[in-house]
Amino acid sequence: MRILILGAAAAALLHITPTVTLVDRSEVVARLLQGADRFTAREVHLSSSDERRLHDAAGWTPPDDVITFYLGKRADQVDGVLVFMRVDSPHGPLEVAVGFDKAGAIRGVEVTKATVETKPWIVEALRAGLTSQYRGTAANAPSAAATTVKGKVGMMAEYMAELIDRGVAHAGASYRLFYR
Amino acid sequence: MLYDLRRSDARVRWLVTLLLATLGVAYVFGAWMVGMYAGFTPRSVAATYVEPSMMNMSMPAETTTVVEHDVTLEDMGHEEQHQVDRALLIQDTHVHVPMYGVIAALLSIVALGLAIPRWMGFALITLLFAAPWLDFMGMWLTKLASPRFAIVTLAGGWAMGLGYTIVAALAFWQMWRPEKGAQQ
Numbered sequence: 102m103r104i105l106i107l108g109a110a111a112a113a114l115l116h117i118t119p120t121v122t123l124v125d126r127s128e129v130v131a132r133l134l135q136g137a138d139r140f141t142a143r144e145v146h147l148s149s150s151d152e153r154r155l156h157d158a159a160g161w162t163p164p165d166d167v168i169t170f171y172l173g174k175r176a177d178q179v180d181g182v183l184v185f186m187r188v189d190s191p192h193g194p195l196e197v198a199v200g201f202d203k204a205g206a207i208r209g210v211e212v213t214k215a216t217v218e219t220k221p222w223i224v225e226a227l228r229a230g231l232t233s234q235y236r237g238t239a240a241n242a243p244s245a246a247a248t249t250v251k252g253k254v255g256m257m258a259e260y261m262a263e264l265i266d267r268g269v270a271h272a273g274a275s276y277r278l279f280y281r
Numbered sequence: 282m283l284y285d286l287r288r289s290d291a292r293v294r295w296l297v298t299l300l301l302a303t304l305g306v307a308y309v310f311g312a313w314m315v316g317m318y319a320g321f322t323p324r325s326v327a328a329t330y331v332e333p334s335m336m337n338m339s340m341p342a343e344t345t346t347v348v349e350h351d352v353t354l355e356d357m358g359h360e361e362q363h364q365v366d367r368a369l370l371i372q373d374t375h376v377h378v379p380m381y382g383v384i385a386a387l388l389s390i391v392a393l394g395l396a397i398p399r400w401m402g403f404a405l406i407t408l409l410f411a412a413p414w415l416d417f418m419g420m421w422l423t424k425l426a427s428p429r430f431a432i433v434t435l436a437g438g439w440a441m442g443l444g445y446t447i448v449a450a451l452a453f454w455q456m457w458r459p460e461k462g463a464q465q
Contacts, residue, residue, distance in 0.1 A: 140352045140356075142356075189372075
């Protein structure tokens, strides 16, 4: 019986909680591709060699070997690019939206999805000013915003900040290697 | 058999009642969540679990290809079909199967205390354990073999609901039927 109870407790603790939307994608698009009057989706289907190149650069490959860049255009000129990145963790996936300006610098980062369990930790990290640290950094700059909230937030919020850093790094590598 | 819910101590019956009620709530919300993320039709379940390579996406092995198309703001805001890739399914299987095993075991323990024929007890216990097996077998077969196996996942889900309903209905009836209360 003791094993049964311990097993149930362990399974309950490991259970991934449902996904929650922190910000609607349409709101993110309106903010990170502000002013665009036309949008294009550019789907990059990676070959095995490009997949390896991305893996060598970022230690990551997209789940379906496809990266989708959303281009915001103004007067037929690309004004900004947006990419949504999913980052998996033992506590469930989170989704990070990373917007780039036309010069290739990060215009903004928003966390669009979390899980019921991770939401409070992510909100804590965001309230500590995590995402403002990314603004203006180049796509090839190392993502180290998590270090700026270290000590200001709890341990799990620090961990979430590291996951968000990872999502931004994946977006940066994707942009650098396959968009520009 | 010594263990008979009809003649068990009221505390045991109360425990079983609360256990079944709690599992019932969990099942209702589980079904709600399935409705939100995977749906209840073979098509939507297949879209959730199938490998993208099976869905008319020819992946060039040697060349990176780029496809561009115009999208509207609404298209971009539109939530894509929730998809469970292989890594997530491995994780899901790892965390769900033990819990399903524990739930099936708890319901089987309740079933052992029911006044039902021996063969029906065997059938009920088999159903309780077969349901999660079917559920996850369907997900893996949908991913690895063919989208047609989505029906196996649906069968597993319905079997899970059926098993719980049979155990709960019989247990509630046998433990708390009015004439029994009147005798006491």
